[in-house]
């Protein structure tokens with residue numbers, strides 16, 4: 440699906456010329472945006488977070504916390520909760536982020552998706568991060584064919600390489616892939632006159 444979406448940008452650019460992209464082109468990649476959100480739901484780059492209380496308090500569910508206590512929450516576990524995502528919560532399904540017209544929509548409950556935290560402490564680089572991820576994904580997919588080595592699963596089944604838990608979520612042994620260079624010119628970002 441991502442390649443199909445990408446091909447809509449490439450039809451006007453023969454392979455020998457650079458693929459000229461604008462910010463609006465990147466914005467229009469709804470399926471890629473959804474696939475990134477879905478990847479981070481299952482594999483959040485910041486998998487666990489912690490807060491300490493400045494005073495005695497009572498959490499919305501009635502849990503009592505004393506001054507100086509730590510309250511941790513697992514973004515990784517939240518991304519796999521049936522109560523938040525439904526019975527297909529363990530499936531990789533970018534469509535859950537798209538409305539009937541295929542346009543990206545935010546998660547129903549923004550506090551159920553804390554990949555970039557939420558509320559007043561929402562990550563200030565969120566939009567920039569999506570922009571960078573989309574740009575890199577487009578550039579790589581345009582120029583290379585990538586095949587996961589060792590059977591990474593089918594589109595219906597979630598690819599689940601082993602991860603090691605730390606402050607950031609790292610793949611334990613990396614993800615071996617076979618890379619084949621395609622005979623195409625590189626991607627250019629028009630506004631920045633930048634070759635990716």
Ligand code: HEM
Pocket residue numbers: 484485488489553554555556559560561562563564565567568
């Ligand atoms: C996929 C990429 C990224 C992820 C998953 C991410 C995630 C997060 C998370 C979870 C927090 C909350 C930390 C906390 O309060 O415990 C945060 C805060 C923040 N992030 Fe990001 N981030 C990403 C990229 C970026 C980028 C590219 C920038 C800047 C260029 C950025 C700038 C910030 C800043 C300034 C805060 C502090 C916001 C505040 O506390 O008011 N982040 N990010």
